[in-house]
Amino acid sequence: MTRRGSAQRPWTTEEIETLQELAGSIPLARIAEVLGRSGAATAKAAERLGLSTRCIRTRLVWCRECAGWRSSVDAAGRCRVCRMREQLAGREAACAEVYSRMSPEQRAVYSSSEAKRGTRPSSLEPRPRMRASCPVSRYQRDRARTDYLLALEAWEHRRLELPYNAAKKRLQRMREVLGENPRKGRG
Numbered sequence: 104m105t106r107r108g109s110a111q112r113p114w115t116t117e118e119i120e121t122l123q124e125l126a127g128s129i130p131l132a133r134i135a136e137v138l139g140r141s142g143a144a145t146a147k148a149a150e151r152l153g154l155s156t157r158c159i160r161t162r163l164v165w166c167r168e169c170a171g172w173r174s175s176v177d178a179a180g181r182c183r184v185c186r187m188r189e190q191l192a193g194r195e196a197a198c199a200e201v202y203s204r205m206s207p208e209q210r211a212v213y214s215s216s217e218a219k220r221g222t223r224p225s226s227l228e229p230r231p232r233m234r235a236s237c238p239v240s241r242y243q244r245d246r247a248r249t250d251y252l253l254a255l256e257a258w259e260h261r262r263l264e265l266p267y268n269a270a271k272k273r274l275q276r277m278r279e280v281l282g283e284n285p286r287k288g289r290g
C-alpha cells in the first residue's frame with residue numbers, strides 16, 4: 104500500500120487499530136508506510152491517541168556457544184549465561200579441591216553442619232513460557248518472542264547463579280573448617 108493520504112482523510116477504525124498495534128514496535132516511518140500515510144500525519148494521530156512511537160524493539164544477538172538468541176555477547180561472542188556456566192564450573196572445581204584437602208574429621212564436622220542447614224527450597228521461579236495469544240500481527244508476535252527470549256535468558260542465568268552463590272558459601276564454610284581465611288582464597 105503506497106497510496107498517498109491527504110491530510111484530511113479520516114482515520115478508519117482499522118487504521119487506528121493498526122497504529123495502536125504497531126506503535127513502539129517498529130519505527131514510525133515504517134508504520135506510516137504500512138498505513139499509506141505521511142510520517143507527520145501518523146505522528147499526529149499517534150499523539151492524539153496518546154501513543155508513544157518511540158521504537159523499543161530490542162535487537163537480539165546470537166550466541167554460538169549455547170546456540171541461542173541473547174541480549175548481548177562479549178568480545179569472544181559468549182553470552183552471560185555461558186560465562187556464568189563457566190564460573191559455576193570453576194567454583195565447583197574449587198569446592199572439590201578444598202574438600203579433597205580436608206581430613207575425615209574435618210569432613211565429618213563440615214557434613215554435620217551442612218546437614219543442620221537442611222535443604223532450603225530453591226528460589227528459582229518457574230521457567231518462562233511463550234505467551235499464548237489469539238491471532239496477532241507479525242510485529243506483535245516478534246515482540247512477544249523477543250520478550251520471551253529475554254525472560255528465558257534471565258531465567259537461565261538465574262538457574263546457574265543460584266548454585267554458583269550456594270557453592271561460594273559452601274567454599275567459605277569448608278575453608279572455615281580448614282582454618283583458612285576465606286577472604287584470602289579465590290572467590
Ligand SMILES: [Zn+2]
Nearest residue numbers: 166169182185
Ligand atoms: Zn551462550
